[in-house]
Amino acid sequence: MKKPRVVVLGSGSSGLMATIKFAESGIPVTLVSALPSYAAHSSSLCHGLALPQNPREAGDSDALFLKDIITAADGLADQNSLKNLTDWSGRIYRLLTRLGIAFSTTQENRLDFRPAEGARVYRTLYAGFHTGRRLLYALDQVVRSFEEKGLVTRRDNLEFVSLIRSAEESVCGLTVMNKLNMDLEYIKADIVVAATGGFGQIFLNNTHPQVATGLAVSVLYQQGARLANMEFVQSQMGALHTLDGSLNVAPYALSEGGRFFIETGGKRWYFLEENFPKYRNWVTSDAVHRFLFDKYRDKAKLTGEYPLVYFDLSHRPRELFEGRLKNLREQVKKFTSHDIAHSPVPVSSAVTSTLGGLETDNYHMTNISGLFACGDAGHRYKGAYQPDNMVYLTSLYSGYWAATHALLYASGLNRGADSVPESVFDDELKRQHEANRTMLDLAGQEKPRLLFEELKHWMSDQATVVKDEAGLTKAADKILELKKRFERIKLADTGRFLNEELLFARRLWGALELAQAVVAASKARKESRGCHYRTDYPLRDDALFLKASSITYNSMGPVVEFKDIDQSVITPPHRAYC
Amino acid sequence: MPKLFIKIKRQDTPEADSYWEDFKISHKPGMSVISVLKSIEQKPLNARGEEVAPVVFSSSCHQEACGLCTMVINGRVQNACSVKVDELSQPISIEPLKKFKVERDLVVQKLSAIKPLKELKAWLAFDGTYDVGEAPIYGEEEASRSDTLSTCIRCMACLEVCPRFNERSAFVGAMAIASVSNLSQHPVGDFLKSARLEKLLDKGGLYDCDNVGNCQKACPKNIPLFDVIVELKKDASRMMG
Numbered sequence: 116m117k118k119p120r121v122v123v124l125g126s127g128s129s130g131l132m133a134t135i136k137f138a139e140s141g142i143p144v145t146l147v148s149a150l151p152s153y154a155a156h157s158s159s160l161c162h163g164l165a166l167p168q169n170p171r172e173a174g175d176s177d178a179l180f181l182k183d184i185i186t187a188a189d190g191l192a193d194q195n196s197l198k199n200l201t202d203w204s205g206r207i208y209r210l211l212t213r214l215g216i217a218f219s220t221t222q223e224n225r226l227d228f229r230p231a232e233g234a235r236v237y238r239t240l241y242a243g244f245h246t247g248r249r250l251l252y253a254l255d256q257v258v259r260s261f262e263e264k265g266l267v268t269r270r271d272n273l274e275f276v277s278l279i280r281s282a283e284e285s286v287c288g289l290t291v292m293n294k295l296n297m298d299l300e301y302i303k304a305d306i307v308v309a310a311t312g313g314f315g316q317i318f319l320n321n322t323h324p325q326v327a328t329g330l331a332v333s334v335l336y337q338q339g340a341r342l343a344n345m346e347f348v349q350s351q352m353g354a355l356h357t358l359d360g361s362l363n364v365a366p367y368a369l370s371e372g373g374r375f376f377i378e379t380g381g382k383r384w385y386f387l388e389e390n391f392p393k394y395r396n397w398v399t400s401d402a403v404h405r406f407l408f409d410k411y412r413d414k415a416k417l418t419g420e421y422p423l424v425y426f427d428l429s430h431r432p433r434e435l436f437e438g439r440l441k442n443l444r445e446q447v448k449k450f451t452s453h454d455i456a457h458s459p460v461p462v463s464s465a466v467t468s469t470l471g472g473l474e475t476d477n478y479h480m481t482n483i484s485g486l487f488a489c490g491d492a493g494h495r496y497k498g499a500y501q502p503d504n505m506v507y508l509t510s511l512y513s514g515y516w517a518a519t520h521a522l523l524y525a526s527g528l529n530r531g532a533d534s535v536p537e538s539v540f541d542d543e544l545k546r547q548h549e550a551n552r553t554m555l556d557l558a559g560q561e562k563p564r565l566l567f568e569e570l571k572h573w574m575s576d577q578a579t580v581v582k583d584e585a586g587l588t589k590a591a592d593k594i595l596e597l598k599k600r601f602e603r604i605k606l607a608d609t610g611r612f613l614n615e616e617l618l619f620a621r622r623l624w625g626a627l628e629l630a631q632a633v634v635a636a637s638k639a640r641k642e643s644r645g646c647h648y649r650t651d652y653p654l655r656d657d658a659l660f661l662k663a664s665s666i667t668y669n670s671m672g673p674v675v676e677f678k679d680i681d682q683s684v685i686t687p688p689h690r691a692y693c
Numbered sequence: 694m695p696k697l698f699i700k701i702k703r704q705d706t707p708e709a710d711s712y713w714e715d716f717k718i719s720h721k722p723g724m725s726v727i728s729v730l731k732s733i734e735q736k737p738l739n740a741r742g743e744e745v746a747p748v749v750f751s752s753s754c755h756q757e758a759c760g761l762c763t764m765v766i767n768g769r770v771q772n773a774c775s776v777k778v779d780e781l782s783q784p785i786s787i788e789p790l791k792k793f794k795v796e797r798d799l800v801v802q803k804l805s806a807i808k809p810l811k812e813l814k815a816w817l818a819f820d821g822t823y824d825v826g827e828a829p830i831y832g833e834e835e836a837s838r839s840d841t842l843s844t845c846i847r848c849m850a851c852l853e854v855c856p857r858f859n860e861r862s863a864f865v866g867a868m869a870i871a872s873v874s875n876l877s878q879h880p881v882g883d884f885l886k887s888a889r890l891e892k893l894l895d896k897g898g899l900y901d902c903d904n905v906g907n908c909q910k911a912c913p914k915n916i917p918l919f920d921v922i923v924e925l926k927k928d929a930s931r932m933m934g
Contacts (some may be wrong), residue, residue, distance in 0.1 A: 136822060150761070151804070153760055153846070154754070155759075159756055206824045208827075209826060210824075213817070213820075213828045215828075215839075215875075215879045217830075217836040217839045218830070219836075220830060220831075220833070225830070243843070256876075257819055259816055260814075260819065263814075324754055325752060359728055359731065360755035360756065362756050442844065446757075450756060450757075450775070515822060564734055607737050607744075607746060607747050608747060612706045613797040616747065
């Protein structure tokens with residue numbers, strides 16, 4: 116098929132990259148999104164970009180970079196894929212410079228490579244505090260130029276409802292809901308690329324956008340797309356909590372020499388510098404969580420309001436606070452009233468990344484023909500922990516290659532969505548109209564927003580930094596209870612115009628299903644690895660579990676198996692951050 | 694527990710009339726206006742204790758990075774997530790932006806303000822994702838200027854307060870002008886620069902700005918929008934000779 120019909124779901128950095136690749140190949144794209152691009156998750160990220168080309172780091176190389184990332188992933192990396200990704204870091208850097216991103220420079224106006232977690236060498240570039248936003252806006256601009264040429268049609272304010280498949284089970288379209296008037300429509304497609312991001316909002320303290328509940332991923336999972344690695348939920352010890360959410364300023368702050376300490380007996384204990392002399396404040400955050408839990412044996416000390424850990428930048432030269440630290444300082448002051456120029460800030464734990472997602476093969480295709488996944492919506496490249504300087508690489512690389520592979524797939528198609536009988540589309544539309552009607556008519560006593568709060572509390576308590584069999588079992592039971600109570604909800608708004616309560620209820624159902632997958636996979640993985648830490652199985656077990664989890668939807672409960680991963684480059688290293 | 698008195702200007706559909714609704718919310722230390730709206734979501738009762746549909750509003754990041762939660766609070770246009778209720782006099786009034794079409798309650802249609810970015814060709818000349826090479830590194834001054842202009846989150850506060858940005862005028866607004874200005878100093882020798890400047894000199898562009906300067910005062914990121922526009926006008930005069 117020469118000109119497949121393409122829909123990209125999600126207009127964040129990964130979806131934009133996929134869109135650009137399709138458009139420059141001459142293939143028209145419909146870019147569907149719930150929110151405008153400028154509000155995507157990247158707009159709030161202060162992460163940097165990894166590039167192993169620091170002339171001052173004589174020992175750095177592509178090989179060391181790959182080894183560091185596989186080590187951070189605690190061995191759980193599909194090595195060949197990850198090697199292809201890390202080999203692309205130079206290319207992505209060059210692309211971003213051409214898109215107008217000004218990376219910070221030294222006094223001689225050369226690239227200033229800074230430190231980041233998970234490495235001993237300085238190999239990370241920052242374009243000021245707002246690298247994520249600059250990258251996002253740059254990609255958004257390129258897509259706009261393609262809109263002008265008629266190659267991209269942007270459809271914002273649409274919520275994904277369901278995938279439509281032909282009799283042969285391959286993709287032929289999707290149904291979407293207009294958020295304004297709640298109208299349902301179907302869009303025919305031969306290729307759907309899911310670039311809908313992560314699902315951090317199913318946890319209590321997280322740094323994700325409000326819509327990041329994983330709704331699209333959840334629906335696709337319920338429709339038969341397998342998930343992978345759902346048990347890996349990454350938290351950062353370095354988040355600032357407000358009543359409305361958590362700010363993750365750690366990546367940028369660490370790059371400028373921030374230090375973690377704990378106050379004990381009136382003295383400052385720089386616990387990372389003391390216990391991890393090789394990596395100091397740049398150990399991966401899961402190692403920080405594990406160290407703190409092993410010492411204090413109290414989950415609440417890590418995740419609660421109790422200020423245990425402090426983050427300090429006040430020792431840095433004053434000029435920095437007028438220069439590179441100015442934006443960070445203003446942001447922290449605005450939201451927490453702390454002034455980092457003069458005092459340390461109390462920090463605690465928040466979920467920053469969900470490493471699981473749609474299971475894809477080496478060609479970014481899920482087990483549903485024609486359905487591809489990229490960025491955080493997929494599981495690929497992230498392993499058991501992903502250092503923050505990898506996020507843009509993963510997003511852009513996977514977006515580009517998902518589009519490339521999708522076109523390869525389409526070239527092998529003889530028939531497409533156009534040959535599917537109209538009744539298939541009409542039937543799905545009718546089904547979803549009924550589902551909406553059912554939800555609007557529910558007349559119970561339960562409040563969806565309160566149910567979601569309960570879910571978040573349970574997931575944070577039992578399925579983030581520290582887990583065990585008993586806790587996971589209780590969480591699994593709780594989710595089943597919440598699912599039953601969901602059937603007795605009543606929407607606080609039953610109108611037909613911009614009904615956020617209906618949208619919310621659908622997201623809640625999606626979250627319950629994903630939560631079940633997270634808990635089931637966490638139970639099945641009887642070992643500890645990366646950000647998955649089980650007190651009842653505290654050691655890494657490569658013999659049984661050097662594999663990715665694979666989760667299939669079943670109405671009786673998620674079915675978890677483990678699948679081999681590629682180990683062809685190096686022997687999976689053990690962490691030696693001390 | 695102390696209570697906060699909130700008045701919210703509501704509207705059920707784009708065609709319906711607007712009306713004010715009162716709420717009484719329990720105060721918590723550190724509350725922002727977003728916290729207030731979320732509190733109403735959790736317990737949608739008005740001040741008379743009647744069940745109402747929760748107030749609908751846009752928000753995403755809750756850290757003033759996404760530009761979605763801009764609204765008029767006690768008469769000033771601000772991003773709700775960054776406004777602490779303790780700094781506001783009561784009753785706290787919350788209204789949608791006036792320059793954009795209300796869809797429902799506090800949600801407005803902002804895409805009309807993005808359109809000028811297409812008209813102004815607000816993108817860099819781009820050969821494609823092929824690995825054709827690396828762009829030159831920004832000089833320190835350009836990098837610093839670019840950094841300042843890149844803190845824009847597209848909240849559109851500048852458009853809300855601009856007397857020239859409205860339905861009757863074609864003026865593109867400070868946000869689009871600043872965005873274009875950011876692109877035009879890219880060291881790669883941006884080939885669209887003069888095309889953009891030409892558009893800016895056309896109807897709806899630079900000369901529709903009346904030099905009022907409200908934009909700079911309203912910008913939550915302290916971007917010197919007015920200064921940027923003045924500078925561009927000087928550039929344009931030079932270009933025209």
